[in-house]
Amino acid sequence: MRRRRWSTRDPLVADLEAAVGAGHVQAGDAAVHLYSRDGSAIGGGRAGVVCLPGTAEEVAACIRVARRHGRAFVPRGAGTGLAGGAVPCDDPVVISTTRMTRILDVDIERRLAWVEPGVVNLDLTRHLAGTGLHFAPDPSSQQSCTLGGNVANNSGGPHCLAYGVTSAHVAAVEVALPDGDLVVLGEEEGDPVGYDLRGAFVGGEGTLGIATRIAVRLTADPPEIATLLLDFPTIETAADTVSAVVASGIVPAAMELMDQRVVRAVEPHANAGYSLDAAAVLIVELDGLPAGVAREVEAVTRIAGAHGADSVRVASDEEERERIWKGRKAAFGAIANIKPSYYLHDTVIPRTRLAEVVAEVNAIADRRGLIVMNVFHAGDGNLHPLLVFDEREPGVLEEVFAAGEEIVRLSLSVGGVLSGEHGIGLEKRQFMPLLFQPADLDAQRVLRDAFDQDGVANPHKVLPTGASCGDVQGMTRLPEGTWV
Amino acid sequence: MSGVHPGDIEAFAAAVGTDDPVCVRGGGSHWMLGGEPAAGVREVVAPSGIAAFDPAEMTVTVGAGTTLVDLAAVLVEAGQEVALEGPSGATVGGVLAVGRSSLRRGRVGAARDALLQATCVGADGRLFSAGGPTVKNVTGYDLCRLLVGSLGTLALLASVILRTRPVPEESCWLQGQMEPAAVAAGCHRPATLLWDGARTAVRLEGYREDVEGSAESLVAELGLEPIEGPPALPPHRSRWDGTLPEGGILEVGSGVVHGPEPLPVPVPAPGVAALGRRIRDGFDPTGRLNPGRDPYRLVA
Numbered sequence A: 001m002r003r004r005r006w007s008t009r010d011p012l013v014a015d016l017e018a019a020v021g022a023g024h025v026q027a028g029d030a031a032v033h034l035y036s037r038d039g040s041a042i043g044g045g046r047a048g049v050v051c052l053p054g055t056a057e058e059v060a061a062c063i064r065v066a067r068r069h070g071r072a073f074v075p076r077g078a079g080t081g082l083a084g085g086a087v088p089c090d091d092p093v094v095i096s097t098t099r100m101t102r103i104l105d106v107d108i109e110r111r112l113a114w115v116e117p118g119v120v121n122l123d124l125t126r127h128l129a130g131t132g133l134h135f136a137p138d139p140s141s142q143q144s145c146t147l148g149g150n151v152a153n154n155s156g157g158p159h160c161l162a163y164g165v166t167s168a169h170v171a172a173v174e175v176a177l178p179d180g181d182l183v184v185l186g187e188e189e190g191d192p193v194g195y196d197l198r199g200a201f202v203g204g205e206g207t208l209g210i211a212t213r214i215a216v217r218l219t220a221d222p223p224e225i226a227t228l229l230l231d232f233p234t235i236e237t238a239a240d241t242v243s244a245v246v247a248s249g250i251v252p253a254a255m256e257l258m259d260q261r262v263v264r265a266v267e268p269h270a271n272a273g274y275s276l277d278a279a280a281v282l283i284v285e286l287d288g289l290p291a292g293v294a295r296e297v298e299a300v301t302r303i304a305g306a307h308g309a310d311s312v313r314v315a316s317d318e319e320e321r322e323r324i325w326k327g328r329k330a331a332f333g334a335i336a337n338i339k340p341s342y343y344l345h346d347t348v349i350p351r352t353r354l355a356e357v358v359a360e361v362n363a364i365a366d367r368r369g370l371i372v373m374n375v376f377h378a379g380d381g382n383l384h385p386l387l388v389f390d391e392r393e394p395g396v397l398e399e400v401f402a403a404g405e406e407i408v409r410l411s412l413s414v415g416g417v418l419s420g421e422h423g424i425g426l427e428k429r430q431f432m433p434l435l436f437q438p439a440d441l442d443a444q445r446v447l448r449d450a451f452d453q454d455g456v457a458n459p460h461k462v463l464p465t466g467a468s469c470g471d472v473q474g475m476t477r478l479p480e481g482t483w484v
Numbered sequence B: 001m002s003g004v005h006p007g008d009i010e011a012f013a014a015a016v017g018t019d020d021p022v023c024v025r026g027g028g029s030h031w032m033l034g035g036e037p038a039a040g041v042r043e044v045v046a047p048s049g050i051a052a053f054d055p056a057e058m059t060v061t062v063g064a065g066t067t068l069v070d071l072a073a074v075l076v077e078a079g080q081e082v083a084l085e086g087p088s089g090a091t092v093g094g095v096l097a098v099g100r101s102s103l104r105r106g107r108v109g110a111a112r113d114a115l116l117q118a119t120c121v122g123a124d125g126r127l128f129s130a131g132g133p134t135v136k137n138v139t140g141y142d143l144c145r146l147l148v149g150s151l152g153t154l155a156l157l158a159s160v161i162l163r164t165r166p167v168p169e170e171s172c173w174l175q176g177q178m179e180p181a182a183v184a185a186g187c188h189r190p191a192t193l194l195w196d197g198a199r200t201a202v203r204l205e206g207y208r209e210d211v212e213g214s215a216e217s218l219v220a221e222l223g224l225e226p227i228e229g230p231p232a233l234p235p236h237r238s239r240w241d242g243t244l245p246e247g248g249i250l251e252v253g254s255g256v257v258h259g260p261e262p263l264p265v266p267v268p269a270p271g272v273a274a275l276g277r278r279i280r281d282g283f284d285p286t287g288r289l290n291p292g293r294d295p296y297r298l299v300a
């Protein structure tokens, strides 16, 4: 017997189809399954129905339909988020921006581009090639993550060290608010008029509404770039070099650290030129005008030498530079060769404490019999310890979660924070009270409630709610369409 | 200079109290912006002093009542500065509450990007913190950006952690008869571009050799001439509406125009205004913090 097409009989589906067109609503098992996870280790979510609007007005219409039917909604970009931000709780309407991929306008003179939220980060960069401008935030997931997702998570990337994370590059954003209204927050140029609602929206993890158009600031390409590859005999000497470079007053464009396990996993595939014998490899990129870059190359080389670097190599051409970066950005994919599952953490610590904290992170993993790999944005103290394991080993998951919590507590104990770029989502909301007092959380709730008076936008995310939705599981594969 | 003490912060919260209307007096340098505080409102003063300066971390913890001058004097000893700028007497808290970015924003970034953590007193008299102490942080909502430019209508700043940056080794001003776009194309990341309708003035910052090299090429290729400092800015600062007023000077790319007369303040769209009202009402239901002040009346 053929299965009945129940979707058209479901009034919610019918109303969504009326809003976005019949071909753009998915309610079948496959879709519900596909949209129940993101790039995080969080399982247990369940999409009610998935819709793919094509315009800002359609996004707003989807929100109104969801509300009319008493459903929450969850914005979704490429689903590469690592904190469960796009994992649906309470059978919500998942509103995917994947059809909204137009670059609407690029104003070279004013260094501003208006884009739709589904534009993939790297596609904007490619579109701008040859203009002398680029969009600075470059998450390692830039081949697949969307600008809407970047805005929602206030994402970072290696080059955000000197240039700032997404918030510094978003001038204005058109938002479909949780009440179904469309508003533009922020200004194309300069400081906002009135409250900085744009600044408040960025990093809202989809709980404040849906970004439907984004005005991003474009950054001038640097006239000169030097990419340095440094080898160290220990991870501590590499970390101390990072701290010393920051303390010297140099602000590199990027400063990324990889430990030996990562290097050995990456190098055979990427041929990036990393030394397999080094205990740690550091990538330092310096940019600007030629004389300053030359002086900084000299200074970094001297500082690294004083801290025991085994070698310092400056990329001799663009091809070598690209290979060095390709290796770094492929790191997460390469770990699949070590163990089948991984759990990635994201905390920030003071940059002066890197060496001791990384050593302690490794000790935590050792004590629990786990393998940890470190590949992270060292220049701003943003740790990414990656625990790799085989889920089939009995009891290993408990050890992984316990180690994760220890790493979080360790980071906080030295004056750090819970997340540098992946956000809180579902993954870390229970840790929020470790960093924030009740009054701090109340203030955050005031902001959220002002945007979302009825609690319909991406419920249960960011702030602790007590509700159980989505449990942390081992991550065995990335969702479809995720590039690693 | 003595450091701000946790006890000072608690004393400030106690002074703010829980009931009657209060306003904060900083340096008084921006006193009139966004409306004068309502008559007869009790004044409170935020704590001052530098609690911690960590040059290797490039952050500083400072009482909101500290003057920019006092702060700069401490930072410069380590070759550092913050991206805040204000008239003489201006305090850290006052400048953040007003939220105007530095004339040098092309290099130092927006004022709102300098604030990492804020410890504030809410309308209920409770202390709360927003943001975090590290230079990178996406833990929870970005209340810091909301507080910058809020004119103290959401909470009163007691103490803040600011991002510091290295003071540029060299800087200079140049001016010439040409469009800003031509000047911008001739140099990398100018700190400031000012346009008076006929001439562009530019401020360059960076390493000595680079600034000298860029200046030389702007002089040789575009015919710019060195000037001592920025041209005198007319008294009224407004949001640029796309046309340069008679006698006005535009801060290119910052949306700010300085003119002999103030331009009308733009009116927010109804939905945006309503959202702003909900935020204000949520933070301060009885309107006791800086009554009379309105960030939507703050010009540019």
Ligand SMILES: Cc1cc2nc3c(=O)[nH]c(=O)nc-3n(C[C@H](O)[C@H](O)[C@H](O)COP(=O)(O)OP(=O)(O)OC[C@H]3O[C@@H](n4cnc5c(N)ncnc54)[C@H](O)[C@@H]3O)c2cc1C
Binding pocket: A038, A039, A074, A075, A076, A077, A078, A079, A080, A081, A082, A084, A085, A086, A097, A117, A138, A139, A140, A141, A144, A145, A146, A147, A148, A149, A150, A151, A152, A153, A154, A155, A156, A157, A158, A205, A206, A207, A209, A210, A211, A212, A332, A333, A421, A422, A458, A478, A482, A483, A484
């Ligand atoms: C291999 C790998 C490497 C990564 N590297 C980095 C890195 O270097 N730096 C970094 O910061 N992150 C990194 N990430 C995390 C992730 O890629 C970023 O958070 C990214 O910005 C998410 O974009 P997305 O389109 O996939 O969003 P999704 O995962 O689909 O959604 C993320 C959050 O944004 C919300 N959202 C999505 N679109 C909108 C919208 N239009 N309006 C409002 N809310 C919306 C969702 O509800 C959710 O809360 C990495 C992830 C992977 C898998």
